[in-house]
Amino acid sequence: MELRNDTRISVFLLLGLSKEPELQALILGLFFSMYLITVFGNLLLILAVISDSHLHTPMYFFLSNLSFTDICFTSTTIPKMLMNIKTKINVITYEGCISQIYFFLLFASLENFLLAVMAYDRFVAICYPLHYTVIMKPWLCGILVLVSWMISALNSLLQSLMVLWLSFCTKVEIPHFFCEINQVVQLACSDTFLNDITMYFAAGMLGGASLSGILYSYSKIVSTIREITSVQGKYKAFSTCASHLSVVSLFYCTVLGVYFSSAGTHSSNSSAIASVMYTVVTPMLNPFIYSLRNKDIKTALKRIIGITVT
Template structure:
C-alpha cells in the first residue's frame, strides 16, 4: 500500500466491534440504551446536587463535576459509533479522528484526577475533621479542579501534536470503535518510538501517581478508622467512602482489564470489546452507585421525581 503523508490522508476506517450484519441492530439498540441511561442518570445527579442546598459541599461539588465529565466522556465516542452502525459507513475524517482522540484523552484524564481529588477530600474529612471546612474551602476546591483541567489539557495536546507528525496510508483501518491513541499508533506508517515513549511516561505520571495518591489516602483513612473506639463511628465514617471506593474499583479495574487483555491477546477485536467496559459501562454505572449507596442523593432524587409526578395531578385552578 502506498505510503502517504498525514496531510494527504482525508479519512480513516473504524472497524467497530463486529462486522456481522445480523449483530448491527442489536449493537445499535444496546449502545443507544446505554448512552441514554448514562446521560440521563448523570444529569439527574447534577440536578439533585444543584437543587439541594445541603448538598453544596466539597464532596458533592466534585461528584457533580464527575457526572459532567462522564457525560462528556461517553459523548465523545458513542454518538459517532451509533451513526456508523446505523448508516453502515465506517469512515471518520482525519480531523474528526484526531479531535475525538484529543477530547477522549482529556475526559479520561479528568475522570482519573477527579477520583484522586475525591479521595483526598475523604482523607481530610475523616483524618482531619476539625480542619475540613478550612482546608476544603470553595476556593481551594475550585482551584483543584482547574489544576486538573490544566494538566490534562496540555498532556492531551502534547499527544495530539506528536500524532500529527505521523504518516498514514490512504484507507488506513483502525481496529477499534473509536479513535484511541494506542490503536492509532499501531497503524501509523512512520516511526512511533518517540510518541510511544511519551505515551508511557504520561501514563506513568498521570495514571500511576493519582492511583498511588488514592491508595495512600485510603491507607490513612483505614488507619484512622482502626483508632476509633466506637463501631458506629467507624461505620458512619467509612460509609461516606463506600460509593467513591466502588467507583474507583470499577474505573481502575476495567482500565487494568483492558490493558491486560491488550497485552495478553493479539486480537484487536477482543481489546476493543474490553474497552467498552471503561468507556461506556463505567460512566453508566456511576450514577447508580452514588444513588443506591448515598441516602442524601437518593432522598433528593426521590423528592424531585415525586414532585414531577405530582404536578399533572393537581392542575392550577383558573
Template sequence: MEPRNQTRVSEFILLGLSEEAEVQPLLFGIFLSMYLVTFIGNLLIILTIITDSHLHTPMYFFLSNLSFADICFTSTTIPKMLVNIQMQSKVISYEGCLSQIYFFMVFGRLDNFLLTVMAYDRFVAICHPLHYMVIMNPKICGLLLLESYLLSILDSLLHDLMIWRLSFCTELEIPHFFCELNQVVHLACSDTFLNDLVMYIANGFLVIIPLIAIILSYSKIVSSILRISSAGGKYKAFSTCGSHLSVVLLFYGTFLGVYLSSSATQNPRKTAIASVMYTVVTPMLNPFIYSLRNKDIKQALKKFFSCKTLST
C-alpha cells in the first residue's frame, strides 16, 4: 500500500533510544534518576539564591533563571519518555508533539540567551568594575531577561507554525526519544525547503551570533585579567567567571558535538543517543558546576541547609 498524504495526523511514534524490551527498565531507572537529580539540583540553586540576600546580584539573578530554564528544558522531554516506557507505549499525539517541540525550543533557546547575557555580565564586572552597578541595574537586567524570553518564544512559535503548514504521510516513526524539530519536519510528504531555510537562518542568528558574543566577551575578559599585576588579583578575577565558562563549554561543546556528529553520520538512532548529552546531562551537571566551583553558592547552600536543620 502506498503512503497516503494527509494534512493532519493524529499521532507520531517515538522509537526511543532502544527497541529492546529488556533494556527498557534500565533506561527508565537511569533517566528517572537523572531527571530527579536535575530537578532537585536546579531547584536548590533557585531556592538558595532567593533566600540569601547576598546573592541578590545580577549574576545570580540570571543564574536562577538559567536553573529554572534547565528544569523546564528537561521537563519537556524526560517525563513523556518515562511515561511511554512505563506504559509500554511509543505514541505521542500530534498536538503533544508540536507542544513538545515548542517548549523544548523555548527553553533551549532561553538557555542559549541566558548564557550570553551572563557572559556580558561577567565582561562588565571584570572590565568595567566601577560602573558595574550602573550598567547592570535592575531595569537593564529585567529588560535583558525579557528580551531573552521574547526571542525564545517568537522563534519557537515560528517553527511550530511552519510545521502546521506541512502534510504528513503514514510513515510517522521518529527515531528519537522526543519530537526533535528536524526529524519531524523531514517526515513530511510536502516540500520542506522553506522549513529548512528558516531553521538554518534561525540557527545562524540565534545560536552562532550569541556564541560569537560570548567569545568576544571572554576575549575582552582574558585580556583585562592578563593586565592585572598580582597573581591573587588574577585568580580572583578568573574565579568569578570560572563556573560560567565551564557551563558555556559544556553546553556548546555537547550541542555542537551532536550537531557535527549528526551531519557526519546517517544513523538517526546514534544521533538520538548523542543528544542525551545536551538535553539531559548538561542541565544535570550545571548545579554541580556552580555549587562546586563557586564559593558564594557553596556558602549559601551551607547556610540554607543549616537554617532548614535548625527549623526542624
C-alpha cells in the first residue's frame, strides 16, 4: 500500500501536565523560573569558556557545545508550553508540531552524542595523558562535533518526514506538554509499522552506540586510575571526569527512568510528568554540576561577574 498524506487536521491539542485549573499558575511560575535558570546558567557557562583563554581546551569546547544544546533542547518545548498555559489555548499547529518533533529529536540526539564525545575526551586525557595534545587536536574536536550534528540532523529529518506521511483523522489530543513523537504516532489512523521500527531502531542504534562508548571509556578510565599508586594522583584523575560522570548519570538515568516507568504504568500522564526530568531538570542542573565541581569554571565566572580573583 502506498503511503500518502491524508491529514485532515490543522492543529493538535496538548493536554499538558495537569488539567486542574488551580495548578496552572503554579506550573507556569515553576517552569518559567526553571527555564530562565537553564538559559542564563548555560549562557554564563558558554561566556566563561569564551572569555577565559585558560578554558580554550577540547574539554571546555565540548562543554560549551553541550550548554548550547541544553539551551536549544529546553527552548524547543518550554516556551510553547508556557504560552499555552498563559493563553489557556492548549493547541499547536500541525506544522508547529512537526517542527517541534524535528528540533526535539535533533537536540536530544546531539546531547547524547556530545556526552559520548566528552567521555572519549576524558578517556584520552586520563589513559594517554602524554599524547593528549597530539590526539585531541582542534580539527579532530571540530570533526567530532560536526559529525554529531550531521547524524542527529539526518535522524530527526528522517523521523519527521515519516510522521508527515501519516494520516490523522479525528482524535488529536496529545497527553503531553509537547509533541513527543511516540505520542503523535499513536494518534495516527494509518499504518505506523515503519514509524515504530524506525523509532526503535534509531533509539537502539544511536542511544546504544553512545552509551556503549561511554561505558567502554569509563571502564578504561577506572582501570587506569586503579593502577595509579598515590592517593592524590587517583583523586586528581577522578576529579577531571567527576562532573561529566555526574551529568551522564543524570541524563541516562532520567531517560531510562521515563521509559521504564511509562512502560510499567501504561500511563501517558505519568510519562509526561517523568519527561520533565530529562527535558527540563537535567539541562538546568548541568551548568551547576560543572561550575560547582570545577575550579577553572568558578574562577572564570567570578571574573565575569566582577569578583576579584587572587
